[in-house]
Amino acid sequence: MLKFNVIVAVSKNFGIGFKGGLPWKLKSELRYFSETTKRVLDSTKRNVVIMGRKTYFGIPLSNRPLRNRLNIVLSTTLNKASELPEEVLLQPNLEATMKFLEDNNTLKSSIENIWIIGGASVFKEAMASKRCHRLYITEIQSSFESDVFLPKIPNDFQQIIPGPEVPQRLQVENCVCFNYKVLEKRQ
Numbered sequence: 001m002l003k004f005n006v007i008v009a010v011s012k013n014f015g016i017g018f019k020g021g022l023p024w025k026l027k028s029e030l031r032y033f034s035e036t037t038k039r040v041l042d043s044t045k046r047n048v049v050i051m052g053r054k055t056y057f058g059i060p061l062s063n064r065p066l067r068n069r070l071n072i073v074l075s076t077t078l079n080k081a082s083e084l085p086e087e088v089l090l091q092p093n094l095e096a097t098m099k100f101l102e103d104n105n106t107l108k109s110s111i112e113n114i115w116i117i118g119g120a121s122v123f124k125e126a127m128a129s130k131r132c133h134r135l136y137i138t139e140i141q142s143s144f145e146s147d148v149f150l151p152k153i154p155n156d157f158q159q160i161i162p163g164p165e166v167p168q169r170l171q172v173e174n175c176v177c178f179n180y181k182v183l184e185k186r187q
């Protein structure tokens, strides 16, 4: 069974989004997101990023599609030909996306990791799925005005000690403290 990881940054008040974008401005956190979702051991492969329609269009125009990753957008209303660039895939839901990747051997063999990058309902479906391996969480230790929130993390996740690619020191930027942690779903 093909599995995926979730990556999310969340504030003390569980906010993840505000007015279509992120509630905060943290360059080093964006760099961590970019490096983590791009990282491959096999340089002939690349990773997949799966996101909801609003998350895709919330990414600044100059940065989307996210570079060096296969971008897949979940939507039941978008028209692929007129609203998304050719290299971006459109899928109706998360499970259909996973089955599509599983059934396409050429595509599957070109992929190393699959990352679920938001928003709220995609995170909810992803965290509840048996396909979910790990949650990569950035805990932002301040509250921010938000209009999109992280759904409750199910109880079957436990914190693990990650590899050296996940900094364990407290991060500080613009007087905001944050830390990276990794949870793994119990089998």
Ligand SMILES: NC(=O)c1ccc[n+]([C@@H]2O[C@H](COP(=O)([O-])OP(=O)(O)OC[C@H]3O[C@@H](n4cnc5c(N)ncnc54)[C@H](OP(=O)(O)O)[C@@H]3O)[C@@H](O)[C@H]2O)c1
Pocket (backbone or CB within 6 Å): 007, 008, 009, 010, 015, 016, 017, 018, 019, 020, 021, 022, 051, 052, 053, 054, 055, 056, 058, 074, 075, 076, 077, 078, 092, 093, 094, 117, 118, 119, 120, 121, 122, 125, 148
């Ligand atoms: N802090 C973080 O780590 C983080 C990560 C991601 C996003 N965000 C923020 O969160 C906000 C966007 O999140 P959001 O929750 O409002 O929207 P979203 O999940 O990105 O997009 C919602 C839309 O995506 C489609 N969709 C979502 N789940 C689906 C599913 N399971 N199956 C089929 N289609 C699905 C639907 O599109 P249709 O209506 O077209 O069917 C739905 O209306 C933005 O502010 C963004 O910046 C933050």
